[in-house]
Each structure stands twice: as structure tokens, then as C-alpha cells.
Amino acid sequence: MSLAFAILALVAAQRLGELALARRNTRRLLAAGGVEVGAGHYPAMVALHAAWLVALLLWLPADAPVDWGWLAVFVVLQAGRVWVIASLGRFWTTRIVTLEDAPLVRRGPYRFLRHPNYVVVAAEIVVLPLVFGAWQLALIFGALNLGVLAWRIRVEEQALKPRRA
Secondary structure, eight states: OOHHHHHHHHHHHHHHHHHHHHHHHHHHHHHTTOEEEOGGGHHHHHHHHHHHHHHHHHHSOTTOOOOHHHHHHHHHHHHHHHHHHHHHGGGOOSSEEEOTTSOOOOSGGGGTOSOHHHHHHHHHHHHHHHHTTOHHHHHHHHHHHHHHHHHHHHHHHHHHHHHHO
16 A cells, blocks of 8 residues: 555544544534524535545555655644544534534634634645645635635634634
8 A cells, every 4th residue: 555545544434433523523513402593504515525535546646655744734733633533522523513512612613713623624635636736626625625614614704703702
């Protein structure tokens, strides 16, 4: 197995584990009276992320060289991802689920940014292809992701607006 394939396999495994965690948290939030909003954009977001990984698998040669500097940046982004998930705890999910009486999380990276998870995701989508020199994929999926994130952030801000007041 090549190093490039091993890295992509680890990223895919991480994402699948996160989806399982997100599903569990979503079920718990909905059972506690949470309401999902913006479900219409969710399939587009999932398709984009799946296509990103598939494109990397199909585009990269088996012996693709690894840029260690970009890989280090990607590892730092994974630390940011873990920080976001840990900070949100039971409220972390891949869907937008709002629980009326729950306080907004203001710890961890949420002390500094409203949407740190989206900053991490936007960077990851660009950085991972750069690890393998696939700047074209970084450009294409980075732009597509910004479009989906703009849509999602508008929906999320609207859902959280009553709780921010």
C-alpha cells in the first residue's frame, strides 16, 4: 500500500467514524426536542465531501509523492477538528440541529470564531490535495465547498439567531 493511499484511507476512516458520532448526537438532540433545519443542503454537502475523497483516489497515481510540509498543515488541521468536536461535545453533528433551551457553546475555538469547524473544513479540502501536489483538485473542491458553506452558514445563522439574542 502506498503512503498516499494509506493517508486517504485514514482520512476516509476518520470521516466514517465522525459520521457515526454525528448520527448518534443527532438522534439524541432530536429525542431531546431539537429541530433540524436546512436539511435540503445536506445531501449536497455529503456528495461534495464524498466526491472530494473519490476524486483524490482516482486522480492520484498509486506512487504519488507526499509533500511533508502540507501534510504537517493537514495534521494541525486535524487537531483543530478534534478541538471543535470536543468543544461542542454532545452538540456536535454534521446536520444543523437546534435545541431551543440549550446555551450556545462559547468555549474552545468558539471563543474566537462563530464557525471554526467550517474554517477547518474549508482548509482541509484545499490542503489534502496539496499534500499530493493536486492543486487542480484543491482549486475545484475548494471553490465548490465555499459555495456549499455559504449556503449552510446562512441557514445556520438564521436557525441560531433567536438564541443569540
